Amino acid sequence: MANLNLLQAINQALDIAMAADEKVLCFGEDVGGFGGVFRATSHLQEKYGKARCFNTPLVEQGIIGFANGLAAQGSTPVAEIQFADYIFPAFDQIVNESAKFRYRSGNLFNVGGLTIRAPYGGGIAGGLYHSQSPEAYFAHTPGLKIVVPRNPHQAKGLLLAAIRDPNPVLFFEPKRLYRASTGEVPESDYQLPLGEAEVIKEGSDITLLAWGAQVEVMEQAAELAEKEGISCEIIDLRSILPWDAETVATSVLKTGRLVISHEAPLTGGFAGEIAATIQERCFLYLESPISRVTGMDTPFPLTLEKEYLPDRLKVFEAIKASMAY
């Protein structure tokens, strides 16, 4: 075990995947010699050569179109989009192509080898275009898997699973935690399951659900709540698509209450989907309405970022409101 930060864990996962299988390639803007603007791909070009780890020209639709072709050919591309905000030029390639390759060809062809990595989320003074959480756009697209790790241990295990999963996977990395989150990470090659949520803390009064960087916020809010004698169960969803309704419903059947949090705007956010499903499954057990603590229905601001973001105090208030309903 070594103490790694989230970036180092991602780097290690890529290293292991490339060493284990020569069909694995990684590429994207500045990914080659420099190792990516966040350094997630450091030293991979030195180790595996320019044919397998390289810079691309600056064109996201080209990167993902190229990756789709490569994956269809049988390779295992891990394409980096420099910021999740810049995944939209590749939206067509992802939504219309990656997601539908297998379906439209009756499984004659597929791009299951494809993994797309992108740093996402706020809290880094990035303003409009370096802070977005675009998972909900893609969650509306059957055929994709969407995964969001919350710490280094998860990042390594989930990324290895994503690379080896026979479906196209979007892997959104919480960039605020890149260097801030550190933890023990096994040296070994291990995988964590996609599509399974993780109960990270058991409790009896209320369920708190989040993913990525927002999990930490839930933990902080739970601390405040516990001081007032409220017992919180915390779940990290980990996979947005497919998502683990079973684990969440089981928890809510026990606690009778649910607070969901994400940074993306409220309207059309993935919390809405979860709330609808859990309400269907747990209606008679709910003690209060399912509550969402999210970003506002605005683009991401800069100066008032703190005001905009769902934080521990906002979650704490939602917990109290739910308890007092």
Place this chain on the structure above:
Amino acid sequence: MTTTTSSLVHSPTFLKGDEFSIDTFALLKQDGSLFEGATAPELDREKALRIYHTMVFTRVLDERMLAAQRQGRLSFYMQCTGEEAAVIGSAAALDDEDMIMAQYREQGALAYRGFSCDEFMNQMFGNERDYGKGRQMPIHYGSAKLHYMTISSPLATQIPQATGYAYGQKLAGDGHCTITYFGEGAASEGDFHAALNMATVHKVPVIFFCRNNGYAISTPAVEQFAADGVAPRAFGYKMRVIRVDGNDVLAVYQATLEARRLAVEHNQPVLIEAMTYRLAAHSSSDDPSGYRSKKEEEAWREKDPILRMRRWLESREWWSDEEEKALQERLRREVLETMKVAQKRPAPPLESLITDVYDTPTPQLNEQLKALEAHIRRYPEAYPKSSSRVSPTSSSAVTGQGGH
């Protein structure tokens, strides 16, 4: 209908894409003298000095703001250093009412138009006087008054927009054109190709100005494209094109002047590729020592565009050491003093979170603002930028938008 007048040949002949290269237009040598056979464009003293002052201002601003970023006073900064001649020389060749749609490294063009030091600072500190209302990272300037479109971070998106804007100018018949700036990296985006194609098809008065500064963050131009730069792409679209020495302010000025004439008088879009070098890091978050040598940088430092212009000015006796010293000192003081004031100005009001999303905020947005205000009232110490502005009792629903 096909659009070619191609004749038939009967052996397989492949034209070679690598067989031609485009010349570089240059007038001014590094010592400030003209190349043999070169004639300086008509540029009176007043205009020459306006250009030069702007170049020096931009350099001083860059140095000071980078230092401010290093001291933690500013979250982010991007320098224009090394590219002042390309940016300011071209902006100076335009009419002040032509539209500028820039990428992000063109503070010089905006300064040339008269954006004040204070205006720069307010944007960078995202305070209540920032025209963009504190929503974007530092350097995302905009000014409707100065015909400078607000910067957007997603690369290349402004390029097809420039084609559209200029088409509107053509229809309006106001005699103006649009210039759009972008890097050789951004020119890889699909948007670039769409923009050039539509511009020639629809005969649009637009100038595409590529700052080929050698790098897109860490990616050198040789890993960006295999071709001889960006300029040859114009042929594919049947577009006028010129490559200029981007560190030669006179060449850039003259080339842009002529491009503007073609655009405005003949509705001919033009591509200009200015060959230059990004002397600074990509941004304050970048460290170029990870991907290029000091030696390479030094070689380009020798070609400093500001020094080159200064020598030319001196050769005409339009400039002196004393004037230089006085200018530098004045600008340094101005930048520092303005910064201090801007840094202390309050943040934009809380309502600015929900204005400008639509022309008027939706009921949902008003509700969200109300809830946020109530929350801040409960925890004022956690939101110091806004708590003093939230009234202790009433909530503010926004019904109309104050605008610029």
